[in-house]
Amino acid sequence: MKVSVIVPVYGVEDYIIRCMDSLVNQTLKDIEIIVINDGTKDNSIKKICDKYDDDRIKIIYKENEGQAKARNRGVKYAKGKYLFFVDSDDFLELNTLEELYKVAESGHDLVCCDYYKYYDDNHKEAISLIEHFDPNNLKSIVTGMPGGPCHLILKKLYLDQKIEFLEGYIHEDTAIIPYLIAVSKNPTYIKKPFYYYFQREGSSLNRKEYNPKWEDIFYALEYLQKKFKDNNLYQEYHDELEYIYIEYLLHAPNLKFLDYKEGNKNIKRVSLVMKQEFPKWNKNKYYKEENIKYKIMCTLFYHNNIRILKLIRKVKAK
Numbered sequence: 001m002k003v004s005v006i007v008p009v010y011g012v013e014d015y016i017i018r019c020m021d022s023l024v025n026q027t028l029k030d031i032e033i034i035v036i037n038d039g040t041k042d043n044s045i046k047k048i049c050d051k052y053d054d055d056r057i058k059i060i061y062k063e064n065e066g067q068a069k070a071r072n073r074g075v076k077y078a079k080g081k082y083l084f085f086v087d088s089d090d091f092l093e094l095n096t097l098e099e100l101y102k103v104a105e106s107g108h109d110l111v112c113c114d115y116y117k118y119y120d121d122n123h124k125e126a127i128s129l130i131e132h133f134d135p136n137n138l139k140s141i142v143t144g145m146p147g148g149p150c151h152l153i154l155k156k157l158y159l160d161q162k163i164e165f166l167e168g169y170i171h172e173d174t175a176i177i178p179y180l181i182a183v184s185k186n187p188t189y190i191k192k193p194f195y196y197y198f199q200r201e202g203s204s205l206n207r208k209e210y211n212p213k214w215e216d217i218f219y220a221l222e223y224l225q226k227k228f229k230d231n232n233l234y235q236e237y238h239d240e241l242e243y244i245y246i247e248y249l250l251h252a253p254n255l256k257f258l259d260y261k262e263g264n265k266n267i268k269r270v271s272l273v274m275k276q277e278f279p280k281w282n283k284n285k286y287y288k289e290e291n292i293k294y295k296i297m298c299t300l301f302y303h304n305n306i307r308i309l310k311l312i313r314k315v316k317a318k
Contacts, residue, residue, distance in 0.1 A: 103188060110157065112150050
C-alpha cells in the first residue's frame, strides 16, 4: 500500500461526494481511503455507502470528538507507506497523490505542495504554501502554512516521532507540522497547487461571530516551541520558530481579535507573549522580506495600539 488518505467526516453531506470523487479517481491506484465518521448526524456516510463500491474505502465509526482525534484514530488504521490528510469539504487534483508519491520515492520523507482557496468553479485563488521558500535553505520549509493537508508524510517518520494532532483544540496542526518538517529527512516542496481548500462559511476558522477557540493559537504555539526545545532543535530553528510566532500571533489571527470586543483582550496577550519569547522579532530574516503593510500591522499589534488599528480598519472599510 503506497498511500493512506485520512478523511475525518462531520456535517459535510453537501460536499462529501466531491471530495470522495477526487480520491477514488486518483491516478495513483494503490491507496486506501480511511473515512473517519466523527459522529456525524447528517447523511454524509450514507452518501458514501450508497455511491461507492470500492474496497479501498474503509469507514471507521466513532463519537463526535473533533477533527484532531479523528485524524489520530485514522493513523492507527493506516497501512500505507505514506500518510495524506484531507478535510472532507475539500478535494484534490486527480494526479495529486501520484505526483507527490513520485517525488517522495526519490528520497524525501515529507513532500508538500501549494493549494487553491476555492470559492466556486469560477473563483479560485492559487496560494503559495511557503512564501519564504529558499531552495538553498531547507529550514525555510518550516515557515510554511502548517495545515495537515498539503503534506505527504512518511508514516514511519510520523510514528517514530510519536506525533499526534493536538486533541481538543483548533490550530491542532500548527502545533505539530513545523516540528515534523524539521525532523524529516530531506523535506521538499512542489511549488504547484494540487489541493482545493474550500472556503465555507461556518467552519471553525471562518465564522462571523467571535469564536473563543481562536485563542487556542496561544497553546498550540507553546506546545510547538516545547517540542523543539525538548528535542534540542530550538537554537537551530530559532529564526523559523520566531517567524511562526510573528505570522500566527502578530499577523494572521490578529484581525479576528481586533474585530470583536470579546477578542480585544488577546491583543495585549499577543504583545506580552512576543515580548517574553521573541523580543527581537523585528530583526527576523523572514520578517524582513515582508511588505510594508505586513510590517505596519505587526508593529501596531506588538505595541497594543488598538485605537489606531481600528481607525485603519474603518478607513479601509470605507
